Amino acid sequence: MSFDDAYEALTDHADDSRWAYGTGFADPLAGVDTAVPDGADRAELAAYCLMLGDDALIMSHRLQQWVTRLPELEDELAIANIALDLLGQARLLFARAAEVEGAGRDEDAYAFLRAEGEFRNVRLTERADADFAHLVARLLAFATWRLALLDRLTASADPVLAAVAAKGVKEVTYHRDYAAQWVVRLGDGTGLSHERMQAATDAVTPLLAELFVPHETELRLVRAGVAVDPAATREEFDDVWARVLAAATLRPFPPAASAGEAPAEAGPEAGPAGGLEAGADGGLDGGLGAGPARGLDGGLGAGPAGGLGAGLGAGLGAGLGAGADAGAGGRHGVHTAAMAEILAELQGVARSVPGGVW
């Protein structure tokens, strides 16, 4: 095999690994300083890690539920990959929370042994998708928001969060790209696909306002240079969301989602914006814009505590359905009715076989 030698001049690697698939894996946290940064409260840093981790865990679970139900084999893999990426992010964040908290809990304890009210994920992540269009609309919203968040988090004073964010940015960039491609493909597709994609993005918009409302823990950690203020991601989110929807020939940014900032304008805007579609659509927008969004402002102004409990969460979920964005949100542990169903499945084995190992 002496003629193989000619290739050696072209590579600086003497080993065989250049021919091997699946080599060269790297640990994203290798060499990262794990000290808690000055000015950050340990309990609050742990809580913040759980917020970002819970978003990833619950979104991942919802995506996993799609596997074997997707329209094409190739998309099964795509969604499974995205779900696994998010699960990986959740694990790293839970591990950081455990390390910072120092109370002997591990990743599994956070995922499987917490009650609904202790989860801090935003409610966008727990919504069930009615169809594939709803899935990609929700994924686009989630990935766009999370990418804006993680991108800023790479500058965090906590070196572990910064490293987790740097790894996540590459992953979520692809998630956003995947979702955006489908939203454009379906929105700018046939009459039927356009109609269903529009219904899907409309259904997601009432869940968006919550993404940009900072929790008091987040605000305190922002001051310590550790966390990202979710309100700061709003501009980037609106810009990306509007551009993808425009490319998809979908109705521009529906007024319901921006009503949190200017509720008085939500009603009048709904008419013209929805003018391309039948009257029923415009009416729906007007309703969403005027109702829950105003409720959100009022609710936040009153400063509801996390202690409002699961009763309120269940009530909100059942009463508002898709538009559950009134009052305290997932960051306070207040979830929609869907959350109980998710946890029953997610924690099912851990509950029936406590401490089981195999």
Added chain:
Amino acid sequence: MTDEIRHEWPLYEVFVRAKRGLNHVHVGSLRAADHEMALHHARDLYTRRNEGVSIWVVRSDDVAASSPGDKEAFFAPSGDKMYRHPTYYAIPDSVPHI
């Protein structure tokens, strides 16, 4: 469902260049609606275990392939021509760097 949508996406062939490999290698095929989607799908199907740094996709019906029936005429004639390999020749000691 009176207006049932029927479709069959076209087939694409996928070529992946391994991390430190020299050339793109055919790794399989997939179905996609267009090139853009084919690249996404190829990334999701064929590089999920850290296999690649570059992907090519090409529509299978754009690939012109030799026919099995041409095997004799195409390939058999090179079977006895050892002198086409550089190793066939003895290299004089006076020629360096080979």
